[in-house]
Structures are given as C-alpha cells and as structure tokens.
Amino acid sequence: MEELFVVFQRWEMYLSQIYLLHLRRHRGLLAPSQVEELVLKLDGLEKGDVHRLSMLLRLHFPELATENAAVQSARAAIVPFFDTSQPSNVEAFIQAQEHFEKVADDFKSAIAELPQLTNARAS
Secondary structure, three states: OHHHHHHHHHHHHHHHHHHHHHHHHHOOOOOHHHHHHHHHHOOOOOOOHHHHHHHHHHHHOHHHHHHHHHHHHHHHHHHHHHOOOOOOOHHHHHHHHHHHHHHHHHHHHHHHOHHHHHHHHHO
16 A cells, blocks of 8 residues: 555656646746756656556555546646647646646545555455
C-alpha cells in the first residue's frame, strides 16, 4: 500500500509540473518550444513508475478501479490544453487542474482507507 501511495504521489507531482509549465504558456510567459524543452528536462518520475503504478492497481488494488478511473478522466480533461493550435483559456485550464488535484487527493484518501476496507471485508 505504501508503495502505491509513493508511486502515485510521484506521478501526480510530475504531471502537475507539466501542467504548470503549460499554464505559463497559456499566460504568455513561455513559448511552446520553451515548454517542450522544459518538460524534457523534468525528472520527477523514476524509470518504470508508470508501469509499476498500473501493475499495483491492477494486480493488488483492483478495488481502486473506480477512483483510478476518476483520476484518469481528470487527467484527460487537461490534455486538450496542451494543444498549441487552440486559443488560450487560462480560467478553464486552472479549473481543470484544480479538479485533477482534488480527484488525486480523493484517490490518496482511498489508498489510506485500504486497511479499513480490508478489515471490514474480513469481518
């Protein structure tokens, strides 16, 4: 359970760094090429983290499938803001990012509740 929390936290923080760089582009503070260059330099994830997260969820924590689907949906809602051919919409981008952060926090709370769920099922 601890490994799931740590790997998810790294993944969330890595994505948040990417989102913040794109927000700077939407605000006119960075050019698209600068964002691309900075994203390539990010080092928040360890090699294999994304695969490890997927494996942990599928093999060891299938009871989190619904919560994980909500996280992935919130993440997917931010991806369109990365399209540099679309006009900037700072407010909508911020709302999507804040929603992702809330859903990610809810997911971490669900991870923390896992021992309680396991004990309740055993009873």
